[in-house]
Amino acid sequence: MNTTSTFGTVKRILAILIAVAVVLAAGAIVGQAPAIFGSEVAKDYDASIEFSDQSGDGTNVTINNVSLSDGGFVVVKDGSDTIVGVSDYLEDGDHENVTVDQRDDTEMLGQLTAVVHRDTTNNETFAYEETDGEEDRPYLEDGYPVSDTATVTATERAADGTANTSFLVESVDAPSSVGSNETITVEATIRNPNAFDTRQHVEFRIDGEVLERRVLDLAADETTDVTFEVDVVGVEPGNHTYGVYTTDHGELGDLEVVDE
Structure with a gap:
């Protein structure tokens, strides 16, 4: 057998074996990658x-x-x-x-x-x-x-430590419909149920959006009337829900905005 040919064959076999070893080693390293880099095997946590x-x-x-x-x-x-x-x-x-x-x-x-x-x-x-x-x-x-x-x-408290309870919306008076270029007039009766004077806000909303806000100072158990004059220009024609809200209380109603 030719010595040169035999040597070349041996070199090719060694090269193949080295390549196989490299691939196996790489696979082992990749398989251990999460442990090597200190991370966990992927899992979904929602x-x-x-x-x-x-x-x-x-x-x-x-x-x-x-x-x-x-x-x-x-x-x-x-x-x-x-x-x-x-x-x-x-x-x-x-x-x-x-x-x-x-x-x-x-x-x-x-x-x-x-x-x-x-x-x-x-x-x-x-x-x-x-x-x-x-x-x-x-x-x-x-x-x-x-x-x-x-x-x-x-939570605001009185001098005796009593917690401040939200103002109450006792009643709301509003028209059932309004022209899209008009102003709606809403009257609400608000009461302070606390045994002390306090200040809180009252809001008028259409479909949850605040269109007007007032801050009221009421004495203990005082009741007052509040009038909201709200321009509905920009409110889409159709049926909507309006509401008068205090901190934790409110009264709702239905309002139709007529396209003019």
Whole structure:
């Protein structure tokens, strides 16, 4: 056999073996990539949250709705990113009106952010802080924590500590129809049910949109009449719902805007 030919054959075989080894090694590295870079094997974790503006005394807040695919917690933070409250463990599924109590002597007022966290330790105990963020991390959506922000205002109180109750809309008088180029006149009777003087706002809305707002100062148990003169130019002809609203109360009616 020709020595040169034999040597060339051996070189080709060695090259093939090296190539196979490289491919196998690369496959092994790729298969271990998540472990090498400290990430977990991909898995879908979904969550959503709704946190609306509200008033309170600073000791707790209410989360309107939260949904978790894998259980977890709702964590409330203040404007400085300090955790001011953590909910009890929540099982996977949908939850409504979740109460989150204040932590220690923190105050749950101002602009707050509610973030949904997973229970990665599976022990139903929030461990995000004590593990420096390694465990019980937030649910993510497009790479960002699933969260919602709300403003919590302090409930006004009388000198004796009595909470301030919303003004009441006792009655509303308004026409059932109005021309599209006309002004609607609405009369409402508003009462202060508190045992002390207080100031609150009253709004007139069409289809939820605020068209006029007043601020009323009423004495204890005082009743007053308020008249709204609202230009409906810009409101589409057709049937609409109007309302007179206070902080937590309101009266609705139907209004037809006739095309002129």
